[in-house]
Amino acid sequence: MKAEIIAVGTELLLGQIVNTNAQFLSRACADLGVSVYFQTVVGDNESRLTEAIRIASSRADLVICTGGLGPTQDDLTKDVLAAYTGQKLHIHQPSMDKIEAFFRNRGAHMVESNRRQALMLEGSDPLPNDTGMAVGVALTHEQTHFILLPGPPKEMKPMFERYASVWISAKMGEVRPLYSRMLKFAGIGESLLEHELIDLIQDQTDPTIATYAKEGEVAVRLTTRASSEAEAEKALAPVESEIRSRLGQYIYSNEDIPLEEEIIRLMQNKQLKLAVAESCTGGLVSDLLTAVPGSSAVFQGGIVVYTNEWKNRLLSVPLDVLEGTGAPGAISDVTARLLAENLLKQSDTDYAIAITGVAGPGESEGKPVGLVYIGVAQKRGETVIKQLQLAGNRELIKLRAAKSALYQLWKLL
């Protein structure tokens, strides 16, 4: 099946927002086995939207529109498709009831234009909106399938995942839903990961295997179609265990969560406490950990020892380690160890992480940009010290150093 995605909205043509909907839908179509050949963006304009729909239906079997389902006069997508296909518009009563209830419950007056959000085309199937008011539309007209989705991602995504994808699969003669599994990796880069799995990736048919990289983490996603959870398991399990046998030491979760969330979860379950001392990462590790709701049960606190004076005064690293000819310096395994071990003692936690290094742009202590030392001290066990040479700009080195430190901690848990 060939698809085209049309995003409707003048704010896209003015460059006020980025078209992330097109990315989401393209990826979702790939999962369904649908090939996207074109993406189009058009403004809130009747004649140009009509033209976009005409061109799309001449070259695609499936046309997915996002945007223009709201209550205002600018929201034209349903009207345009109705005129284009010759199908009349009518009110979808369950959606209308929901909209009225929404206003009633808030004791607010419902402006008449809100009724527009309950409009449906004759002969179409409704796509429920679980996170908003405008009902979606699925319609087949002269061999072309049309899907109309709302523009806001928080309404569009669940509507696609829960309803539109099922409708499209059925039109493809495919009633088995998609099952997918995410394996999250830390401590390994995307290129090495791909290298280790290249034979699996190249030979993939079912399940499909895709790698993703963002913000210092890498993920592998396995996707298959199956009639039941058990059947999906049968297809996914052998591939997952082959991947685990090669790279299991780097897999921290089979859910799509960041490493810091998994660490907080593990430590909370074991009732373990953590403290952090940061130099080159400048507070980023603490920021990542405290982004996880409930982290206060685990994370006690952090110290950003940015200067040598702070390293000395707050965490008792001797000045003759930090400075002077022949001294190891602030960026050294000795300092990483002292920061971690002194913080552990002082804070009486189960683990303490320390990071010191050169984030750039210039070198420091004559040491190169990207050189980073990580120390993890533990109440019951030896301190682990790791030396890394990271690539990237200041921002990326901070992020990679932070994720690497979290990875060293995770390995010990």
Added chain:
Amino acid sequence: MKAEIIAVGTELLLGQIVNTNAQFLSRACADLGVSVYFQTVVGDNESRLTEAIRIASSRADLVICTGGLGPTQDDLTKDVLAAYTGQKLHIHQPSMDKIEAFFRNRGAHMVESNRRQALMLEGSDPLPNDTGMAVGVALTHEQTHFILLPGPPKEMKPMFERYASVWISAKMGEVRPLYSRMLKFAGIGESLLEHELIDLIQDQTDPTIATYAKEGEVAVRLTTRASSEAEAEKALAPVESEIRSRLGQYIYSNEDIPLEEEIIRLMQNKQLKLAVAESCTGGLVSDLLTAVPGSSAVFQGGIVVYTNEWKNRLLSVPLDVLEGTGAPGAISDVTARLLAENLLKQSDTDYAIAITGVAGPGESEGKPVGLVYIGVAQKRGETVIKQLQLAGNRELIKLRAAKSALYQLWKLL
């Protein structure tokens, strides 16, 4: 002038990357006074790219393509436009010299396919690539103007800003370049800012006025055409001073830099030192400050006092302030003041910031999500305490609290 933007690349249709180029170019066209009516994305496929170019040139005066100028067999954009317009391809010698020099300087062997990056269409103007190798193309064919730009944003943006925009302006009979000025605001939300400037925004003709909001900051951009810097100044200055007379207290820069960068710059010039104590922001303020290169001259360190024990042990907030019936609690003006003042004394800096509040998702100490207290202690002056009620999820509240704290500091500098 009506424009269409065509982004070429199968990775866009697979959803592997977001089409940020379309956003950049749409905004840049708006600045030039060019109206973008359509954006199209098409894969690395000869016949579909030809079709996209055919449709675009039937409905636009200006067709801007990005992507497909590289050395590989997938990079087809120049070949397709050559075939479509009937113009022959030839090597652009200055670009070829540059490519050969690049390989020679690295002592690397130049693969023959790299020559493709120096190709130009007969009758076209070259658009120099200051940050990469593939030369861009500007061509007028049967009343339609075509611009071919590379796909990587770091090559595409400078090529557009330095060369393509000038070429387009000339085609519009406009030889005056654009001048713009960015006013960066802190401590004010986008809707209040728009409300205060609504008459200026609505009546705008020259200069144009646009507001932007992202990551806890708001900006206003003024743009005009002028034959000289002095003429631009004449158009921009009265509007800027009108905006400053209304909202000057919130404007921290007329360059596009984040608030933390301006703070580091100001404090570095005055040789002032800073320390930070964070509770609900969890290290984010320190992370923002240390993202600025050279911040170590100003930022001494930070303490993330996430638990009451740390607030007490590291910054001497009495336990009977933090806990117990009738106590102010950790989330209070009293605690914000003590954290800031004790940190100032202890670290011997010129300023110390403290932030304590409820980032959510649940309430804390019976206090609502979004309640935040900020304290800024100063060596020469009274401590400033600010109470805020912020909206958003955990991530947004952390960010808004961090930026608000930086704003309170900036006001004192």
